[in-house]
Amino acid sequence: MTTAVETPKLYYSLKDYFLEKFGTRVQKITVALPFTCPNIDGTKGRGGCTYCYAGSIPPNLTPTKPIKRQIEEAILRYKRRFKNKKVLFTVYYQSYTNTYGSLEYLKSVYDAALEFDEVVGIDVGTRPDCVPEEVLDLLASYTEKGLEVWVEYGLQSANFETLKKINRKHGVSDFVDAVLRTKRRPLKVAAHIIVGLPGETEEDFYETAKLIAALPVDGLKIHPLYVMDHTPLGEAYKRGEFKPLPLEKFVKVAADIIEMMPPRVVIMRFTAEGHEDKLLAPEYCRPSWKQKVKKLVEEELIRRGTRQGVKNPFFHHYL
Numbered sequence: 441m442t443t444a445v446e447t448p449k450l451y452y453s454l455k456d457y458f459l460e461k462f463g464t465r466v467q468k469i470t471v472a473l474p475f476t477c478p479n480i481d482g483t484k485g486r487g488g489c490t491y492c493y494a495g496s497i498p499p500n501l502t503p504t505k506p507i508k509r510q511i512e513e514a515i516l517r518y519k520r521r522f523k524n525k526k527v528l529f530t531v532y533y534q535s536y537t538n539t540y541g542s543l544e545y546l547k548s549v550y551d552a553a554l555e556f557d558e559v560v561g562i563d564v565g566t567r568p569d570c571v572p573e574e575v576l577d578l579l580a581s582y583t584e585k586g587l588e589v590w591v592e593y594g595l596q597s598a599n600f601e602t603l604k605k606i607n608r609k610h611g612v613s614d615f616v617d618a619v620l621r622t623k624r625r626p627l628k629v630a631a632h633i634i635v636g637l638p639g640e641t642e643e644d645f646y647e648t649a650k651l652i653a654a655l656p657v658d659g660l661k662i663h664p665l666y667v668m669d670h671t672p673l674g675e676a677y678k679r680g681e682f683k684p685l686p687l688e689k690f691v692k693v694a695a696d697i698i699e700m701m702p703p704r705v706v707i708m709r710f711t712a713e714g715h716e717d718k719l720l721a722p723e724y725c726r727p728s729w730k731q732k733v734k735k736l737v738e739e740e741l742i743r744r745g746t747r748q749g750v751k752n753p754f755f756h757h758y759l
Contacts, residue, residue, distance in 0.1 A: 450741045451698050451707040451748040454659070458528075461588070462560060465522070468532045469514040469559075472503040473549055475536040478570065484609040489596075490676075491606065491634075493668035493718060503535070507552045515558060530561035530588070539566040539575045539591075546578060554585060561588035563630075568593045568618035569610040580625040590659065591622050592630040598648040602637050607672075616655065623656045630659035630708060635693050636685040637665055638676070642693060649697045652705075653752055659706040662697055664690045664733075666714040666725035674720055684722040687736070695740040696751070703749035710737055 449456065458466035478484040511531060518527060531553045539546065553559045562582060571591070582589050595615045597603060603611065615631075622629050631652050635645050652660055665684055667677045676682045685693070694710045701707065711734055713727040724733055741747060 448747055450738055451701075452703060452705065454706055454708045457659075457706045462528055464526050464528060466528045466530055466560065467518050467522075468563065469511055469518075469529050470532045470534050471507055471510045471514075472535045473507060473533065473538070474503045475538055475540055477537045477567070478540060479567075479607065479609045480536075484569075485607060487607065487672070489606050489608055490638075490672040491665060491668065493671050493715065507549055508555060511552060511556060511559070515556065527558070528560045529556070529558050530563055530590075531559055532563040532565070534565045537567050537570050538564045539579075540570045543574060543578060546575065550578070550582060553582075553587065559587070561590065563590040563592060565592040565594070567610060568595065568615040571618050571622065573621070576622055576625055576627070580627055583626045588628065589626075590628040590630055592632060592659075592661070593618055594632040595648070595652070596632065596634045597637055597640065597644065598651040599640065599644050602640055602644065605639060606637060612651070616651075619655050619657060628658040629656070630661060630706075631655075631657050632661045632663060633697075634663045634665050635690060635697075638673070638682050642696075645693050646696065646700070649700045653700055653702055657705060659708045660697075660701060661708045662694055662710040663712040664694075664722070664725060666712055666722065667720040668714055669718045669720055677720055687722065687724045687733070690724070691733070691736045691740050694737045695744065695746075698737070698741065698748050699746055699751040701748055702752050705748075707748065710734070 455465075477488060480486065480488045515529060518529070533549070550562055550564075553562045564579065579589050579591060593615060595612070596606065596608060598612050600612055619629050619631075633648050633652065667674050667682070667684060673682065698707060698710070711730050712725055713730055714725050716727060719726060723729065
């Protein structure tokens with residue numbers, strides 16, 4: 441009698457991670473709140489990053505709607521979608537800088553997640569220069585209340601000249617410092633990187649990936665750069681000063697980066713979608729392309745006969 445051998449997965453997805461940890465589907469609920477950013481309100485700069493459009497608020501969300509109501513409506517919507525099958529939830533504080541506020545206010549918005557039995561975690565998107573010790577302590581306190589807590593940091597690039605060019609107003613060292621300080625606590629860390637920033641080459645993309653792979657990062661989001669109208673990047677695009685990466689090039693680079701990541705880093709996403717009515721380019725960043733891009737990257741890994749981690753120097757330590 442032969443025993444079936446499980447085929448290794450191409451990459452360690454967020455779905456796989458949640459199934460492994462909680463034994464069932466976990467759905468992210470994205471909420472929007474009236475946060476701002478030190479790169480918008482004048483503390484560090486004005487205008488935000490050159491590619492930023494409305495703080496990446498999803499078009500279906502209203503920041504002024506009470507957070508409890510946002511969570512309630514999302515839970516009901518997903519329960520109907522999954523026909524009341526067992527599903528748990530994590531609340532994703534996504535838009536703008538979700539640690540940029542008073543401790544009292546931050547506690548009030550994070551506490552909302554505790555009011556729902558089906559919510560097992562919170563996920564906080566922020567900048568690496570906006571996490572003082574007291575905020576990290578506050579976030580860590582929710583792990584003592586039974587929640588899993590992720591902190592998502594936007595690095596975008598490990599090239600400091602690129603960070604200056606896109607008006608990030610923080611450095612690579614801020615990111616490294618934030619990751620190391622966060623991991624002194626029982627918190628999960630995710631990093632965001634952008635592939636295709638102006639002036640960058642494949643070498644720049646891979647140097648950014650190497651930095652992520654060398655740090656105690658638990659999850660990675662790979663974003664293709666998209667161009668939104670009414671942004672400095674959008675104006676440069678209209679003047680013919682910038683061209684986004686062709687789809688074929690992005691697929692290759694995304695597969696390369698996945699190969700470089702340690703096998704236990706959760707690949708949280710490698711697509712991105714711009715607001716349909718404001719997106720200038722590329723076409724593959726329209727919402728309707730999301731599954732197609734995902735499939736193309738997976739097919740590229742299959743074509744190579746490879747998977748996550750094979751180009752990581754410590755790959756064989758994980759086998």
